[in-house]
Amino acid sequence: MMRTLYITQRELKNYFTSATAYIVVTLFLLIAGGLFWLDYFQAATTELSMRSFFGQAPFFMAFFVPAVTMGLLSEERRSGTLEMLMTLPVRDVEVVLGKFFAALGLVAVVLLVTFSYPITLAGLGALEWGPVIGGYLGLLLLGATYAGVGVMVSSWTKDQIISILLSFFFCFLLFILGALANVSSGWFGDFLRFLSTSSHFENIARGVIDLRDLLYYLSVAALGITVATVTLSARRW
Amino acid sequence: MSITMRGVQRGFANIIWVGLVLIAIVLINLIAGRTINRLDLTRDQRFTLSEPSIRAAQEIEGQVKVEVFFSTNLPPQLEQSRRDINDLLAEYAAHSDGKLTYQFIDPGANEGDRARADGYDLPAWALQQSSESELSVRYVYTGAALTWDEGGQSRVEIIPQILPGMNYEYEITRAVRTLMREEGPTTLGFLYGDGGMFDQFLQMPFDPQNPQAPEQIKAELENQLGQVFDNLYQFELVDIRAGEIPDRIKGLFVVGPTAQFDEEMKRRLDQYVMKGHPVAMFVSPYRQETLQQFQQQGFPPITVPASNRTGLEELLESYGVKLNRDAIIDFQRAQVSAERQEGRMGRMRMVQWIPFLDPRLPEITNIDHASVLVPNMDLLAFPPLDRATPLSQSSLSLTAEAVQAREASQLEIIEVLRSSDSSYRFVEDDQNTYESVSLDMLERYLPTQQNPQPTIDLEQGPFSIAMTLEGEISSALPGGGGSADELDDEEDDYLSGVEEENDEEEEPAHLDRTAEGRLLVVANGYWVESLLTGQDPLMSRGTQMMLPGGLRNTVQQYRASNILFLHNIADWLAQDSDLVRIRSRGQVAFLDTAAVGPGARKFYQVFNIAGIPAIFCVLGVLGYFIRRTRRARITQLYSSGK
Numbered sequence: 001m002m003r004t005l006y007i008t009q010r011e012l013k014n015y016f017t018s019a020t021a022y023i024v025v026t027l028f029l030l031i032a033g034g035l036f037w038l039d040y041f042q043a044a045t046t047e048l049s050m051r052s053f054f055g056q057a058p059f060f061m062a063f064f065v066p067a068v069t070m071g072l073l074s075e076e077r078r079s080g081t082l083e084m085l086m087t088l089p090v091r092d093v094e095v096v097l098g099k100f101f102a103a104l105g106l107v108a109v110v111l112l113v114t115f116s117y118p119i120t121l122a123g124l125g126a127l128e129w130g131p132v133i134g135g136y137l138g139l140l141l142l143g144a145t146y147a148g149v150g151v152m153v154s155s156w157t158k159d160q161i162i163s164i165l166l167s168f169f170f171c172f173l174l175f176i177l178g179a180l181a182n183v184s185s186g187w188f189g190d191f192l193r194f195l196s197t198s199s200h201f202e203n204i205a206r207g208v209i210d211l212r213d214l215l216y217y218l219s220v221a222a223l224g225i226t227v228a229t230v231t232l233s234a235r236r237w
Numbered sequence: 238m239s240i241t242m243r244g245v246q247r248g249f250a251n252i253i254w255v256g257l258v259l260i261a262i263v264l265i266n267l268i269a270g271r272t273i274n275r276l277d278l279t280r281d282q283r284f285t286l287s288e289p290s291i292r293a294a295q296e297i298e299g300q301v302k303v304e305v306f307f308s309t310n311l312p313p314q315l316e317q318s319r320r321d322i323n324d325l326l327a328e329y330a331a332h333s334d335g336k337l338t339y340q341f342i343d344p345g346a347n348e349g350d351r352a353r354a355d356g357y358d359l360p361a362w363a364l365q366q367s368s369e370s371e372l373s374v375r376y377v378y379t380g381a382a383l384t385w386d387e388g389g390q391s392r393v394e395i396i397p398q399i400l401p402g403m404n405y406e407y408e409i410t411r412a413v414r415t416l417m418r419e420e421g422p423t424t425l426g427f428l429y430g431d432g433g434m435f436d437q438f439l440q441m442p443f444d445p446q447n448p449q450a451p452e453q454i455k456a457e458l459e460n461q462l463g464q465v466f467d468n469l470y471q472f473e474l475v476d477i478r479a480g481e482i483p484d485r486i487k488g489l490f491v492v493g494p495t496a497q498f499d500e501e502m503k504r505r506l507d508q509y510v511m512k513g514h515p516v517a518m519f520v521s522p523y524r525q526e527t528l529q530q531f532q533q534q535g536f537p538p539i540t541v542p543a544s545n546r547t548g549l550e551e552l553l554e555s556y557g558v559k560l561n562r563d564a565i566i567d568f569q570r571a572q573v574s575a576e577r578q579e580g581r582m583g584r585m586r587m588v589q590w591i592p593f594l595d596p597r598l599p600e601i602t603n604i605d606h607a608s609v610l611v612p613n614m615d616l617l618a619f620p621p622l623d624r625a626t627p628l629s630q631s632s633l634s635l636t637a638e639a640v641q642a643r644e645a646s647q648l649e650i651i652e653v654l655r656s657s658d659s660s661y662r663f664v665e666d667d668q669n670t671y672e673s674v675s676l677d678m679l680e681r682y683l684p685t686q687q688n689p690q691p692t693i694d695l696e697q698g699p700f701s702i703a704m705t706l707e708g709e710i711s712s713a714l715p716g717g718g719g720s721a722d723e724l725d726d727e728e729d730d731y732l733s734g735v736e737e738e739n740d741e742e743e744e745p746a747h748l749d750r751t752a753e754g755r756l757l758v759v760a761n762g763y764w765v766e767s768l769l770t771g772q773d774p775l776m777s778r779g780t781q782m783m784l785p786g787g788l789r790n791t792v793q794q795y796r797a798s799n800i801l802f803l804h805n806i807a808d809w810l811a812q813d814s815d816l817v818r819i820r821s822r823g824q825v826a827f828l829d830t831a832a833v834g835p836g837a838r839k840f841y842q843v844f845n846i847a848g849i850p851a852i853f854c855v856l857g858v859l860g861y862f863i864r865r866t867r868r869a870r871i872t873q874l875y876s877s878g879k
Contacts, residue, residue: 206279
């Protein structure tokens with residue numbers, strides 16, 4: 001556990017000492033914040049809620065999280081530091097978990113920064129906090145899912161570009177499965193809907209924390225972490 | 238690179254490990270999918286069964302079977318509706334102790350199920366779906382039938398369409414309660430013979446080619462009123478000219494009266510109130526008058542504002558509510574105001590009046606949530622009486638006696654609705670009569686950016702628009718008699734055989750007061766008329782076409798709130814506050830953007846869009862310089878050899 005924590009700290013430090021994190025985070029904040037706030041005061045009356053932010057944020061997360069996770073293991077492989085890491089008294093799963101939590105930590109920081117939005121709204125009127133908390137929890141879980149996928153893909157390749165493109169592909173696929181489910185029929189449609197991150201997020205963003213949604217997000221993240229661990233172990237074969 | 242036996246074994250073990258994790262994940266999700274464990278963080282727990290619904294489930298006698306006819310492969314919002322209904326029904330079933338069972342049926346799967354759905358009169362509705370290459374229309378079912386069975390008796394209630402945004406709990410609880418009610422729905426009345434909307438309808442056949450008798454028209458109107466209120470209540474049109482208002486009418490609507498009430502009509506209404514029956518009055522000191530001379534010459538009907546004195550004002554005043562002869566004007570609602578150069582005319586002030594979003598339609602933002610009529614509601618606005626007149630929304634005030642009664646705790650008075658803080662009151666007096674008020678005149682008073690206050694000395698709001706009075710109310714008319722409570726005692730005595738047989742040919746006793754009076758007064762009747770007739774100007778094609786996109790949503794929000802308010806009034810009249818509480822759950826709070834100044838809006842936008850990322854970047858740069866300084870110091874330390 002301590003070793004996982006140490007890796008997480010080291011990775012988080014790396015994020016905040018490189019320009020990449022600042023560029024990615026700033027872009028996310030500018031786009032997501034711009035789309036939410038530029039439209040907000042247009043109508044004579046407007047819903048006092050974060051609904052439109054939570055409607056758009058999952059889409060941006062599918063781009064943002066792969067950008068955060070792209071170098072987690074692939075950069076270690078490219079630079080050869082992964083071999084050195086393997087020689088240390090640390091288990092593969094601890095390495096993967098450390099990197100996963102670091103990515104999740106950065107997602108949490110970004111979400112924390114956007115907390116100025118609901119605080120602003122609360123200053124304007126009686127904001128209902130339940131859906132806001134649900135929405136943020138949903139985004140964090142979505143971030144965990146995408147981070148799991150990102151870590152998994154990052155363990156497959158030493159090329160960061162391939163890593164980000166593949167991660168984006170999987171994250172976006174999970175995001176649009178809900179839409180694909182609408183043109184599919186029967187159990188297959190239901191299955192696609194279950195696999196879709198967006199259908200689970202819609203429920204949680206209403207302010208209903210459902211065990212089924214929590215388990216879905218944690219399951220996908222766990223699968224990503226397991227595959228990444230196995231991929232790392234395969235290097236020892 | 239050679240593959241060792243040990244490597245193959247480890248690889249195999251890893252594949253098994255991934256497979257086991259996958260199986261475990263699938264199993265956990267499958268098991269979790271069969272149970273409902275959730276935390277509802279919403280303010281009013283709107284996705285969890287409320288106390289009245291739990292009570293309704295527990296009080297089921299016999300067996301209720303719910304068949305939800307829900308087509309498959311629907312858009313995400315409808316799929317979410319399916320899940321919500323399923324979760325709610327599961328909770329219902331759990332609380333009903335097995336007396337409520339439910340099943341989901343896909344009517345598209347076989348002909349028999351479709352025939353069953355049709356047998357319940359559940360409509361198949363057209364759903365537009367687009368695929369990669371084509372746009373297709375599909376007929377789908379999203380309704381439910383609830384069947385109650387006990388001892389050979391059975392009743393059926395249907396929820397014709399389950400759609401996103403509906404209050405599913407309300408629909409299910411309403412249906413369950415209706416099934417359980419043996420005596421049928423409560424009867425509510427709408428008054429006619431008072432010059433209001435129903436008088437016009439009863440004089441005017443629906444189909445000129447096939448005129449109906451007034452009784453048929455009346456029955457048809459009563460049926461339509463039932464549909465407006467989801468058939469939750471039975472409605473009866475009550476002619477105030479014909480006789481006493483019957484006691485079977487549990488609550489009464491008086492909508493937009495324009496005829497003069499004679500003494501007898503006033504007495505009938507007053508005595509109905511004195512019996513403790515709740516009454517909702519929608520009254521205005523102004524009305525629309527059609528200019529006959531133009532109509533006779535073949536021109537389209539032209540309406541002008543006219544004074545409206547029915548005599549109900551005196552009745553209301555004696556109960557404690559004064560209907561003011563004024564017009565509430567909300568200057569912040571003039572949507573566009575600009576100046577431009579007009580040749581030699583100099584600077585011309587151009588004002589654009591957007592229908593229904595103008596100063597005549599004050600926003601009602603001061604809402605007392607203590608009233609059961611408006612829990613969770615944040616915004617209402619009633620449509621104006623007429624396009625040409627600024628006289629639409631009047632105000633109410635309390636008499637000194639009512640204030641005293643409130644202070645003495647004899648009367649509970651709630652100012653349910655009040656206009657916004659930015660509203661002003663234009664009072665009719667000798668100089669300014671309703672005939673002299675025009676939009677042009679209001680335009681002159683319109684505040685500008687340089688002078689944000691109106692240029693005339695007007696009283697500033699908020700002003701009361703709707704009030705409820707509950708408790709001790711005295712009769713408006715003279716007469717010696719008792720109270721409703723004493724009358725009840727007499728009835729009890731009679732039933733117990735104590736009453737002597739000397740009361741034949743008794744005149745109806747005049748009641749001087751009631752301890753259980755319930756009165757709602759709204760200083761606007763036109764909005765109810767427009768909702769009931771389906772001719773809501775807020776939703777007319779003309780209005781919708783004239784409104785910019787963003788404002789169309791605003792107008793629809795007003796309409797949705799107005800409909801909810803009207804339904805809550807019906808529940809209040811029927812003294813069913815449980816249904817009000819369920820229906821009013823899930824109301825979203827709205828922000829009146831006009832109340833946020835342009836400077837503040839700009840600040841919030843700039844701060845959140847650019848300010849937050851800028852602060853984040855500045856912290857990053859600061860961190861970079863701190864690290865660089867530290868690095869330089871270390872380098873200096875080691876290079877100096879110290």
